[in-house]
Amino acid sequence: DSLCSLRENEIKALTAEIDRLKNCGYLEASPNLEKLREENLKLKYRLNILRKSLQAERKRPTTNMININSRLQEVFGCAIKAAYPDLDNPPLIVTPSQQPRFGDYQCNSAMGISQMLKTKEQKVNPREIAENITKHLPNNDYIEKVEIAGPGFINIHLRKDFVSEQLTSLLVNGVQLPALGENKKVIVDFSSPNIAKEMHVGHLRSTIIGESMSRLFEFAGYDVLRINHVGDWGTQFGMLIAHLQDKFPDYLTVSPPIGDLQAFYKESKKRFDTEEEFKKRAYQCVVLLQSKTPDIIQAWKLICDVSRQEFNKIYDALDITLIERGESFYQDRMHDVVKEFEDKGFVQVDDGRKIVFVPGCSVPLTIVKSDGGYTYDTSDLAAIKQRLFEEKADMIIYVVDNGQAVHFQTIFAAAQMIGWYDPEVTRVFHAGFGVVLGEDKKKFKTRSGETVRLMDLMEEGLKRSMDKLKEKERDKVLTAEELEAAQTSVAYGCIKYADLSHNRLNDYIFSFDKMLDDRGNTAAYLLYAFTRIRSIARLANIDEEMLQKAARETKIILDHEKEWKLGRCILRFPEILQKILDDLFLHTLCDYVYELAATFTEFYDSCYCVEKDRQTGKILKVNMWRMLLCEAVAVVMAKGFDILGIKPVQRM
Structure with missing residues (x-):
């Protein structure tokens, strides 16, 4: 009950904040306006979520892990509201303390409230404000005591019993989050390579980040649809089909052994650029493809299948799950999209092109080319419409590189302009990311200047990871199966973690040496740490x-x-997970898992878990509650690994 009333208070506070932001009229000319508008949208979005979660919260007993930070915010939110009922949306700042002498968490709202009172001609010392807040704290199960420090920081000490009970609950019930995403649907659009071209290192980031985001939302109880928007349509298919007809004339009856699709693509491109007659036939094939001529569609499917088999090798190895919906899926929807923009008066004609100007965006969208063909703008509009109206998504996340930021901003703005969605209700987000660089800090290329094939990169990773294991003489103690499991776990775990542990917005330098180093914030270090934690109970004969x-x-x-x-x-x-659900920065989870492993090492070095006889090695005493702490670390780390798409092994 107290939780529900706290949630209601948070709803009131958020509503007040929204009103305040609405009334910021004097900020019109300010560069902060856009930022405030964005804040406003985020707040409204959060408000809707809170309202729904409040209804759900009333219905269920909890075996979930508690978000202590948000519980403390609720408690302090109530206290501030009670202490200063006339203040319109006072600041509420509760964060984990950086040092033990400042308690476990800190509430730093007093300084902000003091500033607010100053604008109302009331001069109050922040320390007095802090004291007033602490006097109004409601009864709760979390706080042992509070202390006021410095100019008005409130140091919060948690109750030991509360922490102990939460750890017990975690061990008994498993790692569970409150069902934040109940009855909500998220679409994550990621990976999206082009048919007939090989996946290269550029596809790696989108694939890894998108998979991890999908896993996080699934863990938080959302219904997640992972979409692979592959490039499986367009003019390049004309030359590929024409080349297929020449090279394998009986393709309709005998499955053509295309084999190396990359070489096949290059051959057809060369002919397209040099043979006039071939070029004409390629264009005819495009027309026949668009009018869905059966033989041509058959050829198109064959080419797509060969490509798909190659993609799936990579997806299977990296444990990626996707539903393919390529450009072809949206072809039949584009005509209606163009018509809708025309009917609503948004289309202008420019040199035979149909373009749409979107307020606040510098470059217009081209929805029909002068030759009557459609563009990526058209297919992205068709895709967002399908996702909103047919899939009924509550949230759509596009995991596409930073270079596409302006394109997506324009697509989202156009979809809002035409009334397809309201950003206060539906969250549509471009989760951009930087490029992969080589150790020379230039775009990652092979020695001959080609783009790095993803398959080659993964094979190199496997080779290096085995070298590393043999260097540590693990091949002498592990069975052949265990060695192979450790090899793939380390190779693919390191490639994924090196990517996810960097802020996705930044470019990152790809270095096998760094990622396979078992010191520092790497998957190699964390996988070894995890195996060590898991072995403590095993070596003490505790099952x-x-x-x-x-x-x-x-x-x-x-x-x-x-x-x-x-x-x-x-x-x-x-x-930590709640923060990532809000901002979609997965490196926060990597930092947390690393901090957890480091904190465990400190604990293990200072607190014995198993006492053994120095001479015989016989176990004399096992400290059971410390064994339980080891187990709690292991289950949380395992869940963290699972979200990051990393597969730990029991022995390595």
Whole structure:
């Protein structure tokens, strides 16, 4: 009940904030206006989510992990509201403390409130404000005590029993989030290579980031549709089909052994550029393809299938799940999209092209070319319309490189202009990312200046990871199967983690040496750390069943400062994930898993879990609550790995 009333208070506060932002009329000429508008949209979006989650919250008992930060925000939100009822949307700032002497969390709202009161001609010292807030704190299960420090920081100390109970609940019920995305649908558009061309390193980022985002939303209870918008239509198919007809004239009855599609593409391109007669036939094939002539469609399907088999090898190896919906899927929808823009008076004709000017965007969209053909603008509009109206998506995320930012801003603005969606209700977002650079800080290329094929890169990763394992003489202690499992886990885990651990907006330097280094924030280090944590119980002869029994019967004691630090770090998992659901920056999760592993190492170095006889190595004593802390770290790390798409192994 207290949670529901706290949620209601947060709703009131957010509504007030929205009104305040609406009334910022004097900011018209300010560069902050756009930022404020964006904030306003985010707030409204969050408000809708809160309202829905409040309704759901009333219905269910919880075995989920609690987002401690947001619970503390609710408590302090109530206190501030009670202490300063006349203030319109006062600042609410609660963050984890950076140092133990400042408690576990800090509320830093007093300074902001002092500024607000100053504008109302009331001069109040922030320390007094902090005291007033703490007097109005409602009863709650989370806080042991609060202290006021410095100019008005409120240091919050959590109750040990509360932290201990949460850890027990985590071990008994597993890692579960509150069902944030219940009855909500998210579409993630990612990977999207072109048919008849090989996947290269540029597709790697979109594929890895999109997969990880999809896993996160699935874990938070959303219904996720992962879409691969492949380039499977267009003029290049004319030359490919014409070349297929010449090279394999009986393609309709005998499956043509195309084999190397890349070479096939280059041959047809060369003919297209040099043979006038061939070029004419290629254009005829395009016309026949667009009018869906059966033989030509058959040839088109053959070419797509060869390509698809190549893509699937990569997707299977990297454990990527996608539903293919290429350009061809949207062809029949484009005519209606153009008509709708025409009917609503948004289309202008310019040199025979049909263009649409979108307010706030510098470049117009071209929705019909002068030769009557459609463009990427047309197909992206058709795609967004299909996703909004047929799929009924609550959120659409495009994982496409930064170079497409202006294009997507224009597409989104056009979709809003024509009334397809309201950004306060539906979140449509371009999750852009930087390019992959070589160690020379230039675009990642092969020695001969070609783009790096993804397949070659993955094979190189496997080779290097095996070299590394042999260098550590793991081939002498692991079975052949274990060695192979460790090889793929490290190779693909390192490639994914190196990408995800960088802020996606930045370019990043691809370096096998760095990513396979088992020191520092790398997958190699984390996979070794995880294996070590998992082996502690195994070496103490404690199995899964004993741990489950202990979780129900043993209280987790957090008296040692390193136990306390580790316990709190484990429980920050939900607030980390909530932050990523809001801003879509996955490197935050990598930083957290690394911090968790480092905090575990500190704990393990200071607190014995198993006491052994120095001479015989016989186990004398097992500290069960510390074993449970090890287990809690392992289950949270495992879930973090799962979201990042990394497969840990039990032995390596």
